Amino acid sequence: xxxxxxxxKRYAGQAAIQDLNFEVGQGEIMGFLGPNGxxxxxxxxxxxxxxxxxxxxxxxxxxxxxxxxxxxxxxxGYMPENVPxxxxxxxxxxxxxxxxxxxxxxxxxxxxxxxxxxLCGLKEVEKKLIGTLSKGYRQRVGLADALLHEPDLLILDExxxxxxxxxxxxxxxxxxxxxxxxxxxxxxxxxxxVEMTCSRVIIIHxxxxxxxxxxxxxxxxxxxxxxxxxxxxxxxxxxxEELKKISxxxxxxxxxDGEWKIFSLRVESxxxxxxxxxxxxxxxxxxxxxxxxxxxxxxxxFVEITHSDSI
Amino acid sequence: MRKFxxxxxxxxxxxxxxxxxxxxxxxxxxxxxxDFYFQVSFMNQRQVQYTVQEAFFNSVFFxxxxxxxxxxxxxxxxxxEFKLGTIEPLMTAPVRxxxxxxxxxxxxxxxxxxxxxxxxxxxxxxxxxxxxxxxxSAGAYSGSYLMLLLLGMFYLSIGxxxxxxxxxxIIAAIISFCAITLLFFLGLVQFILLDVSSATRxxxxxxxxxxxxxxxxxxxxxxxxxxxxxxxxxVMLALTHQAFQSRKWRL
Numbered sequence: 001x002x003x004x005x006x007x008x009k010r011y012a013g014q015a016a017i018q019d020l021n022f023e024v025g026q027g028e029i030m031g032f033l034g035p036n037g038x039x040x041x042x043x044x045x046x047x048x049x050x051x052x053x054x055x056x057x058x059x060x061x062x063x064x065x066x067x068x069x070x071x072x073x074x075x076x077g078y079m080p081e082n083v084p085x086x087x088x089x090x091x092x093x094x095x096x097x098x099x100x101x102x103x104x105x106x107x108x109x110x111x112x113x114x115x116x117x118x119l120c121g122l123k124e125v126e127k128k129l130i131g132t133l134s135k136g137y138r139q140r141v142g143l144a145d146a147l148l149h150e151p152d153l154l155i156l157d158e159x160x161x162x163x164x165x166x167x168x169x170x171x172x173x174x175x176x177x178x179x180x181x182x183x184x185x186x187x188x189x190x191x192x193x194v195e196m197t198c199s200r201v202i203i204i205h206x207x208x209x210x211x212x213x214x215x216x217x218x219x220x221x222x223x224x225x226x227x228x229x230x231x232x233x234x235x236x237x238x239x240x241e242e243l244k245k246i247s248x249x250x251x252x253x254x255x256x257d258g259e260w261k262i263f264s265l266r267v268e269s270x271x272x273x274x275x276x277x278x279x280x281x282x283x284x285x286x287x288x289x290x291x292x293x294x295x296x297x298x299x300x301x302f303v304e305i306t307h308s309d310s311i
Numbered sequence: 312m313r314k315f316x317x318x319x320x321x322x323x324x325x326x327x328x329x330x331x332x333x334x335x336x337x338x339x340x341x342x343x344x345x346d347f348y349f350q351v352s353f354m355n356q357r358q359v360q361y362t363v364q365e366a367f368f369n370s371v372f373f374x375x376x377x378x379x380x381x382x383x384x385x386x387x388x389x390x391x392e393f394k395l396g397t398i399e400p401l402m403t404a405p406v407r408x409x410x411x412x413x414x415x416x417x418x419x420x421x422x423x424x425x426x427x428x429x430x431x432x433x434x435x436x437x438x439x440x441x442x443x444x445x446x447x448s449a450g451a452y453s454g455s456y457l458m459l460l461l462l463g464m465f466y467l468s469i470g471x472x473x474x475x476x477x478x479x480x481i482i483a484a485i486i487s488f489c490a491i492t493l494l495f496f497l498g499l500v501q502f503i504l505l506d507v508s509s510a511t512r513x514x515x516x517x518x519x520x521x522x523x524x525x526x527x528x529x530x531x532x533x534x535x536x537x538x539x540x541x542x543x544x545x546v547m548l549a550l551t552h553q554a555f556q557s558r559k560w561r562l
Contacts, residue, residue, distance in 0.1 A: 045399075048403040049402075049403060050399055050402055050403050051558055051559065052559050052560075070405050070407070071405075073403055073404060073405040074405040076403075078400070078403045080396065080399040080400060080403070082396065084395050084396030084397045084398075084399055084400060085397065085400075086321075086325070086395075086397055087395075088325055088328035088329060089321075089324075089325075089328070097317060097320075097321055098400075098404065100313065100314070100317040101314055101317050101318070101404045101405075101406060102404050102405060103313075103314070103405060142400075145400065
């Protein structure tokens with residue numbers, strides 16, 4: 001659906017994105033992750049034919065976004081960041097206008113506008129001025145607009161930014177539902193969202209792709225694939241020494257809470273050391289009040305890859 | 312073609328959705344009304360050699376309002392879209408750049424022509440009440456309205472160009488106001504500088520909106536200004552199109 005080859009965009013000599021290469025297949029939901037200024041919006045704008053790349057090429061549904069931009073645009077629905085809309089129009093009026101602009105045939109226009117309003121929950125605000133809508137509804141108008149001409153591909157730039165948790169949940173459910181019929185490329189900051197909705201993830205940092213894989217594989221790959229937290233009274237023992245001897249444990253950090261010691265263990269990926277710890281504790285007569293495995297989240301992957309920024 | 316009509320319809324509608332449109336309309340009606348009133352009272356007091364039409368379209372009032380309305384009509388065209396970011400959904404829809412440029416230009420032209428509907432009635436009312444024709448030939452009517460259309464197209468296209476150059480409406484208004492005012496005063500140079508050669512004077516006469524309006528409102532339809540204004544409009548719109556496309560230059 002999307003094919004990107006050596007895509008580079010420079011602004012005044014500075015590269016916003018550099019040599020991007022990736023593909024998004026039919027029916028995939030691809031998550032696009034990265035810190036602010038990583039080049040997500042730039043990439044999406046190029047794919048939506050809003051601006052040309054400095055070099056390299058990109059095709060959408062088989063059409064070059066620069067050479068055959070009109071056909072490429074006809075095959076994709078794009079929702080820009082922050083959803084700019086005409087505030088002086090009413091919801092239905094705006095969607096009618098957009099549908100006509102996107103070449104939805106006359107006889108299907110009413111039906112399509114009705115359908116997207118239904119799908120995005122806009123029925124109750126259809127007569128309102130867009131300028132008076134809340135952020136959540138604006139977002140939905142943007143999404144409805146992107147869906148109007150039944151595009152094969154949806155490009156959504158931060159579809160859940162600025163929404164409250166309930167709205168995020170609604171939009172997420174909507175996106176997941178749309179993923180059944182459409183190919184979707186979405187960018188976001190919200191990591192659980194990606195884990196929950198996307199079939200593949202691209203992590204982009206400083207204009208370069210740092211990782212591109214399924215969320216599960218990415219989690220498996222990361223070095224500190226989680227850890228174990230043990231909270232125990234160890235009596236006369238040091239604790240750290242004993243725990244370090246367990247195979248699979250790489251490092252132990254200790255924290256003291258009164259007579260309790262809290263051990264945070266870094267563990268090699270794919271190893272479950274909890275049983276060993278339990279045995280150790282019974283052997284040494286430790287009193288244990290917590291023994292939990294902390295699962296690595298995509299957030300850990302994200303921080304790991306892009307942490308040079310966050311210092 | 313359908314896309315062009317869709318865009319045009321939105322442009323025209325958005326004029327009537329915005330407060331600027333009504334401010335311009337009212338401001339313009341007041342000045343046109345005062346202009347007409349003064350001209351008629353002036354003619355009441357003494358014998359004159361010209362028609363109401365000529366007087367109306369060649370007064371200071373008229374030109375003052377005339378030069379001022381174009382920046383107000385055109386400043387928002389592109390600048391507002393850039394500022395609000397609505398240019399992004401617009402240009403990622405399957406529309407061509409020239410469709411957008413032309414729809415904005417013709418949208419502005421439609422609004423401009425609406426401004427001229429009420430003054431058209433002034434002359435009809437004048438004729439009805441006084442029993443005298445405002446102008447003695449249909450040529451004077453069609454001439455002055457044709458000149459309004461031509462000048463309007465030219466000045467609106469300058470406004471389009473100014474608006475596409477910036478995302479700030481005020482800057483767009485200032486650019487087009489300066490350009491239009493300078494062009495306008497270029498036509499006045501021949502009245503001010505007495506020691507210029509007659510060749511220069513003739514040359515400047517070709518650009519003089521006042522002179523053109525003077526001729527046309529007497530019913531004399533000269534083809535030179537028609538060609539001049541139409542071709543300049545095309546040039547300005549071509550430049551607007553180029554500037555609009557510049558975001559797609561591979562830099």
